[in-house]
Amino acid sequence: MPNKMSGNKGEWSELYALFKILADGRIYAANDKAERIAEVYYPVVKATRDERQGSTVEYYINRDEGTIDLVVNGIKEGVIPKTTLEEKAEELLFEINMNSNSFEITQIEDFANSILIHKIKAPSTDKTDISLRIEDLYTNSQQDVGFSIKSELGHSPTLLNASKATNFIFTVRGLSEEDISRINAIDSRSKIKDRIGEIYSSRGSFSYAGMVSEVFEENLILIDSLLPDIVANMLLIAYSRDISSVKDLVEILACENPCGFKRADVYAYKIRKMLCACALGMKPSTLWDGSEEANGGYILVKKDGEVLAYHIYNREAFELYLLEHTCLERPSTSRHDYMSLYENNGEVQIKLNLQIRFK
Numbered sequence: 001m002p003n004k005m006s007g008n009k010g011e012w013s014e015l016y017a018l019f020k021i022l023a024d025g026r027i028y029a030a031n032d033k034a035e036r037i038a039e040v041y042y043p044v045v046k047a048t049r050d051e052r053q054g055s056t057v058e059y060y061i062n063r064d065e066g067t068i069d070l071v072v073n074g075i076k077e078g079v080i081p082k083t084t085l086e087e088k089a090e091e092l093l094f095e096i097n098m099n100s101n102s103f104e105i106t107q108i109e110d111f112a113n114s115i116l117i118h119k120i121k122a123p124s125t126d127k128t129d130i131s132l133r134i135e136d137l138y139t140n141s142q143q144d145v146g147f148s149i150k151s152e153l154g155h156s157p158t159l160l161n162a163s164k165a166t167n168f169i170f171t172v173r174g175l176s177e178e179d180i181s182r183i184n185a186i187d188s189r190s191k192i193k194d195r196i197g198e199i200y201s202s203r204g205s206f207s208y209a210g211m212v213s214e215v216f217e218e219n220l221i222l223i224d225s226l227l228p229d230i231v232a233n234m235l236l237i238a239y240s241r242d243i244s245s246v247k248d249l250v251e252i253l254a255c256e257n258p259c260g261f262k263r264a265d266v267y268a269y270k271i272r273k274m275l276c277a278c279a280l281g282m283k284p285s286t287l288w289d290g291s292e293e294a295n296g297g298y299i300l301v302k303k304d305g306e307v308l309a310y311h312i313y314n315r316e317a318f319e320l321y322l323l324e325h326t327c328l329e330r331p332s333t334s335r336h337d338y339m340s341l342y343e344n345n346g347e348v349q350i351k352l353n354l355q356i357r358f359k
Contacts, residue, residue, distance in 0.1 A: 005109045007120040009154025012096050012105070013301045014129050015112065015120050017149050018047055018059075019089035020307045021132070022068050023082055025061050027299070030308035032320035034300060042311060043135040045142055049117065057116045070115055080115055093305045096153050127281055127293045134296070138313065145296030145311075148279065150358065152303045159275065159322070162331035162355035165213035165284040167338050168232050170206045172199060172348045179204070180341045180348060192330050192339055196239050199341075199350075206240075208232040209349060216284040223277050224270050226259060231274070233258045235328070235352045244327040246271065246356070268323065275322040276315070278356065329355045 021027055021044055029040035046060045059080075060069040068085065070078035088111050095105045112118070121129070128146030136143050150157050160166065175183075179202040186194050199206075211217040211228060220227040234249045243249055253267040261267070280292040298310040298318060310318035331353060333339040338351035 004104065005112065005118075005120050006102055006104045008102050009096050009099070010151045010157060011120045012092065012103075013151030013153050014149050015108070015117070016089060016092045016096065016153075016305075017151075017299055017301050017307050018049075018117075018130060019085050019092060020305070021130075021299075022047060022059055022061060022080075023085040023089055024307075025063060025082075027132075027134075027307060027309045029314050030300060030310055030317065030321070031314075032317045032324065034302065034308065034321060034325070036306065036308055037314075040314070042137070042309060045133040045135060048131040048133075048144075059115075072116065078115070084111075089305075093153075127279075129294075130299065132296065143296075146294050147296040147299045147309065148294040149299045149301065151301040153301060156358040158329075158355065158357045159326055160278045160284070160354065160356040162329075162336050162353055163284060164337050165216050166354040167212040167336065167351040168228075168235055168354060169209045169212060170232070170236065170350050170352060171209045172204050172206055172341060172350055174204045175199070175202055175341070175348055184340050192239065192333065193242055195339060200240065206236055206350075208236075209347075212351065213284060215287050219277075219282050219284065219288040220274065222288060222290055223273050223282075227270055227274055229259055230267060230270055231354065234271070235354060238328045239330075239352050244329070245359075246275070246326045246328065247323050249328070250323065272319040272323050275326060275356070276319050279318075279322060325359050326356050327359050329357045331355050 026041045026043050029037045029042070031037055044061060046058050048059075049057045056073060058071040060071060062069055066082045068080040068082065069076055070080060088108065092105065092108050095108065099105075127148045129149040131144065131146050133142055133144050183195050183198045183202070186198060188194050208229060217228055220231065230253070234253060237249055237252055238244060243252070250268045250271050254264040257264065277288075279298060280294045282288045295312075296309075297312055297315075300308050300310070302308065310321065336353050338353045341348055341350050343349075
């Protein structure tokens with residue numbers, strides 16, 4: 001039966017990426033500026049989607065015939081001309097650019113249903129948005145790998161979602177009870193910035209005290225034992241100086257060196273590793289063992305419709321891209337329970353929340 005499909009620009013971009021990759025039969029690598037590396041690409045053998053319970057749909061690229069074989073549970077059930085996928089990819093890109101919010105595209109729905117795609121976003125319990133079999137030109141073998149897809153066509157996606165688990169705790173000294181009441185009463189549109197400013201104006205000082213979530217703390221320590229302290233310092237700079245760019249914050253850390261490292265480039269290196277872990281598998285509320293769910297890497301859908309990949313072989317370029325293209329965001333204070341002064345074991349404390357978004 002036909003299935004109605006509705007989604008936002010980012011969700012439709014996942015379907016666009018599938019059409020585009022199958023039509024092209026390859027995916028080019030990207031450098032740290034999100035530009036195509038013309039001499040580096042990965043030939044694609046097939047794409048796989050789990051569409052229905054117990055049903056695996058595979059799309060095998062037949063280069064000699066210029067077609068894609070549609071295979072369900074090992075049985076060939078149809079053939080799709082490459083030219084059809086090229087046309088549908090262009091049509092879908094046009095519609096994504098023309099629409100906003102959540103929307104349907106009837107003609108794309110009909111085509112998707114005809115090739116056994118019934119959901120815009122394939123079911124997933126991890127960070128893998130698309131599964132591909134690629135030819136590994138380095139080892140002359142084939143690999144089945146999963147990629148996470150990010151799109152520039154819609155609103156900037158988050159890299160690390162905010163939750164109560166992403167709160168960092170700071171002890172605040174030097175405030176009177178009157179100061180605390182006055183600061184907590186600030187409810188302006190810019191109350192986060194205003195409360196921080198008032199704490200400093202009242203001669204308050206901050207010191208890192210720990211993280212709300214032991215799980216998130218352990219995950220950061222697994223990446224690097226000093227990451228909780230480094231991220232806490234980055235957060236404090238971001239909130240107190242109203243700076244959001246991760247790259248700018250890392251440069252300030254390198255200049256001021258709050259952790260006392262002998263090398264200034266330590267901060268950038270460690271933050272890059274954290275961003276990469278967030279992208280490929282680490283979640284704040286789930287104890288992480290270091291495995292990468294999106295074990296192929298990242299696929300980027302650019303504003304002009306080009307689809308590029310950051311694969312394991314160009315990980316450094318991916319890390320540099322993440323450093324250049326991410327920023328810290330301040331989510332709802334009430335929803336995530338932060339930005340109010342409170343007493344804990346005789347000390348005044350405040351929570352600052354970590355959320356990372358693509359620019």
